[in-house]
Amino acid sequence: MPILTPEQLRKVGITIFEKLGALEEEAEWVTECLVEANLTGTDSHGFRSIIEYMDFIQKGYYRPGAVEVIERETPSTAVMNGNYGFGYVIAKHAMELALKKAKKTTIAAVGAYNSNHAGRLGMYPLLASRQDMIGIAMCNTGAGVPPYGGLTGCLGTNPISVAVPTWDKDRPFLLDMATSVHSGGFHGLRRSRGVILHEGWKVDTEGRPTTDPNVKGMMLPIGGPVGYKGYGLACVVEWLTGCLVGLGPSVTNQEYRGKDMNDILMMAINIESFIPIDEWKERMKALYYAVKDSDRMPEVVGDRRLVSEILLPGEPEWNTRDVRLREGIYIEPQTWNEIVEKAKEIGVDIRGLITWIEHPQRTPSTRQIQM
Amino acid sequence: MPILTPEQLRKVGITIFEKLGALEEEAEWVTECLVEANLTGTDSHGFRSIIEYMDFIQKGYYRPGAVEVIERETPSTAVMNGNYGFGYVIAKHAMELALKKAKKTTIAAVGAYNSNHAGRLGMYPLLASRQDMIGIAMCNTGAGVPPYGGLTGCLGTNPISVAVPTWDKDRPFLLDMATSVHSGGFHGLRRSRGVILHEGWKVDTEGRPTTDPNVKGMMLPIGGPVGYKGYGLACVVEWLTGCLVGLGPSVTNQEYRGKDMNDILMMAINIESFIPIDEWKERMKALYYAVKDSDRMPEVVGDRRLVSEILLPGEPEWNTRDVRLREGIYIEPQTWNEIVEKAKEIGVDIRGLITWIEHPQRTPSTRQIQM
Numbered sequence: 001m002p003i004l005t006p007e008q009l010r011k012v013g014i015t016i017f018e019k020l021g022a023l024e025e026e027a028e029w030v031t032e033c034l035v036e037a038n039l040t041g042t043d044s045h046g047f048r049s050i051i052e053y054m055d056f057i058q059k060g061y062y063r064p065g066a067v068e069v070i071e072r073e074t075p076s077t078a079v080m081n082g083n084y085g086f087g088y089v090i091a092k093h094a095m096e097l098a099l100k101k102a103k104k105t106t107i108a109a110v111g112a113y114n115s116n117h118a119g120r121l122g123m124y125p126l127l128a129s130r131q132d133m134i135g136i137a138m139c140n141t142g143a144g145v146p147p148y149g150g151l152t153g154c155l156g157t158n159p160i161s162v163a164v165p166t167w168d169k170d171r172p173f174l175l176d177m178a179t180s181v182h183s184g185g186f187h188g189l190r191r192s193r194g195v196i197l198h199e200g201w202k203v204d205t206e207g208r209p210t211t212d213p214n215v216k217g218m219m220l221p222i223g224g225p226v227g228y229k230g231y232g233l234a235c236v237v238e239w240l241t242g243c244l245v246g247l248g249p250s251v252t253n254q255e256y257r258g259k260d261m262n263d264i265l266m267m268a269i270n271i272e273s274f275i276p277i278d279e280w281k282e283r284m285k286a287l288y289y290a291v292k293d294s295d296r297m298p299e300v301v302g303d304r305r306l307v308s309e310i311l312l313p314g315e316p317e318w319n320t321r322d323v324r325l326r327e328g329i330y331i332e333p334q335t336w337n338e339i340v341e342k343a344k345e346i347g348v349d350i351r352g353l354i355t356w357i358e359h360p361q362r363t364p365s366t367r368q369i370q371m
Numbered sequence: 372m373p374i375l376t377p378e379q380l381r382k383v384g385i386t387i388f389e390k391l392g393a394l395e396e397e398a399e400w401v402t403e404c405l406v407e408a409n410l411t412g413t414d415s416h417g418f419r420s421i422i423e424y425m426d427f428i429q430k431g432y433y434r435p436g437a438v439e440v441i442e443r444e445t446p447s448t449a450v451m452n453g454n455y456g457f458g459y460v461i462a463k464h465a466m467e468l469a470l471k472k473a474k475k476t477t478i479a480a481v482g483a484y485n486s487n488h489a490g491r492l493g494m495y496p497l498l499a500s501r502q503d504m505i506g507i508a509m510c511n512t513g514a515g516v517p518p519y520g521g522l523t524g525c526l527g528t529n530p531i532s533v534a535v536p537t538w539d540k541d542r543p544f545l546l547d548m549a550t551s552v553h554s555g556g557f558h559g560l561r562r563s564r565g566v567i568l569h570e571g572w573k574v575d576t577e578g579r580p581t582t583d584p585n586v587k588g589m590m591l592p593i594g595g596p597v598g599y600k601g602y603g604l605a606c607v608v609e610w611l612t613g614c615l616v617g618l619g620p621s622v623t624n625q626e627y628r629g630k631d632m633n634d635i636l637m638m639a640i641n642i643e644s645f646i647p648i649d650e651w652k653e654r655m656k657a658l659y660y661a662v663k664d665s666d667r668m669p670e671v672v673g674d675r676r677l678v679s680e681i682l683l684p685g686e687p688e689w690n691t692r693d694v695r696l697r698e699g700i701y702i703e704p705q706t707w708n709e710i711v712e713k714a715k716e717i718g719v720d721i722r723g724l725i726t727w728i729e730h731p732q733r734t735p736s737t738r739q740i741q742m
Contacts, residue, residue: 149678150665175603200673224595294521302571307520
């Protein structure tokens with residue numbers, strides 16, 4: 001059972017990306033994002049993604065070393081052409097520019113297009129919260145999710161992420177969610193791990209409900225009986241990304257979207273322009289304890305699960321991170337073998353780089369395999 | 372069966388508010404919002420609300436003629452103290468200021484606190500889309516919705532609304548949704564009409580599922596099995612309203628929140644700073660037709676209903692508006708009688724003002740009573 005330390009994964013990731021011609025910043029930041037995704041329990045966007053990235057770089061979809069160009073700019077906004085660089089790096093630069101602008105103008109928004117996969121979206125708002133700012137990120141994705149009541153992929157999983165600083169610098173509040181029931185990566189992860197989906201999450205191409213991650217089909221917008229709300233949120237993301245800063249809605253650019261690209265919008269708000277940051281942090285603490293003290297639901301309502309503890313947004317991520325820093329990152333054997341094989345193809349011998357094989361008998365804990 | 376024309380309701384509303392000391396702008400705008408809510412099918416936020424408003428003005432919770440004060444301002448942001456005026460008017464002024472600022476700075480945000488009920492939130496982003504801008508509105512409400520897995524009211528129904536212009540000036544796209552399964556007003560409307568709730572929407576105070584709108588209990592966040600997403604969105608709204616521009620999270624200000632108050636945030640984005648407005652409208656058209664052409668779901672999936680037509684955000688509102696402009700606005704007899712009685716109490720004789728009683732035998736159509 002491959003269980004690895006963050007350091008081992010970093011070594012592997014950076015070696016692979018540099019071998020494929022990535023600049024130091026690209027190799028390091030993309031790897032950092034993948035490792036952080038695994039550490040925080042977002043395995044859907046973790047190291048498993050590197051298989052696709054190796055493939056896409058080889059095929060020329062990604063252009064290592066690409067320099068994004070600002071095509072339109074005001075003191076509080078900008079739009080970048082990402083020139084097919086690493087989406088992770090373009091998104092980081094977009095948020096960094098939004099932060100720089102918002103420090104002067106209070107609120108700022110920076111978008112980008114021609115940008116490859118940006119990975120776990122939560123990484124970018126966290127750049128803001130680390131600077132005591134509010135960070136908001138959203139992006140469209142390939143049009144694979146049907147509208148409410150529909151059966152044709154028209155919108156992406158179109159995630160939204162928001163991070164705000166709290167009194168604890170290591171535990172900002174973080175919302176990071178697809179507007180569909182789950183992300184495409186989560187679907188792939190369940191397939192790799194042989195875990196079925198929740199009922200009502202997916203339909204096959206004929207519109208029949210299925211829980212099989214191997215069946216060709218579509219994920220649905222969030223909301224259950226009010227699924228038009230998830231669909232509406234996905235539309236909002238499409239308006240503010242593909243339509244406002246990209247080349248149009250992703251459904252009308254299917255060929256362009258075929259390679260897992262994202263049109264992104266990064267927003268930053270300077271808290272200090274509204275209230276003193278210490279007061280903000282006190283408010284976050286008050287909210288935390290008020291919510292934390294909620295009584296728990298004693299029985300299942302509808303298809304909601306029972307929880308053992310009331311958690312604030314981001315808390316699952318930081319709790320999991322603490323565990324995995326101690327216990328390591330589990331990657332399912334099938335995925336790990338694919339990574340090793342694909343790396344060999346590009347001339348990187350992972351088994352020569354790291355010694356994960358030292359713990360072959362170790363079984364992953366619940367916290368290591370939770371999805 | 373009371374079925375009224377918009378003109379009749381306008382006459383009643385304006386007379387009532389002016390009788391209670393409201394300025395002309397206040398009486399007209401609040402009435403306009405109530406009538407528009409009914410016309411667009413949002414009866415939950417329609418004329419029925421006037422009963423509570425009459426009561427709250429009498430009790431001194433609302434201060435007709437109050438002037439909001441800008442307490443903090445930058446070229447792209449502002450925070451207003453609403454001084455307990457009509458929330459509708461404060462929210463309108465906040466959006467108007469955001470629009471004025473965004474025309475200069477591309478993006479702007481204006482918040483307000485000490486503000487009474489702002490009603491149907493969608494009214495304010497529509498002020499933006501009418502000027503070819505993107506409007507985003509959100510507000511917190513009294514802390515009546517539990518966190519995911521919880522049983523104590525910690526967050527409000529915390530709605531989010533976004534409107535964008537399209538090629539048809541009378542039919543902008545509009546998302547207007549509570550982050551809970553429905554709004555407080557919708558719950559009250561079902562109670563008035565004797566219609567039960569959907570399963571999984573509500574729990575009683577012990578956490579037992581109930582579909583009875585008369586039972587004391589709590590509405591749940593949207594999302595079903597992924598209800599933590601609705602809960603997370605409600606947190607985002609709380610961060611950006613009560614925490615950023617208000618007096619703190621509503622759960623820590625329950626006494627202050629007891630009178631149906633909202634902390635609001637209005638944002639505006641100038642589309643022309645990103646792309647030519649004609650191109651934007653072409654993109655909206657392309658998105659519309661691509662989504663509209665989706666095949667329809669052939670069977671029920673989970674607890675999702677089947678639809679007879681794929682609709683874009685806002686389309687249900689505009690379709691209903693067309694019908695009700697022709698057929699009139701239905702108000703359930705119980706609610707109408709309450710309005711008449713309460714108005715009598717403050718010295719307004721509604722039956723002397725209008726002649727709705729001319730159509731006593733008329734039965735409301737499906738489109739007139741849909742919720």
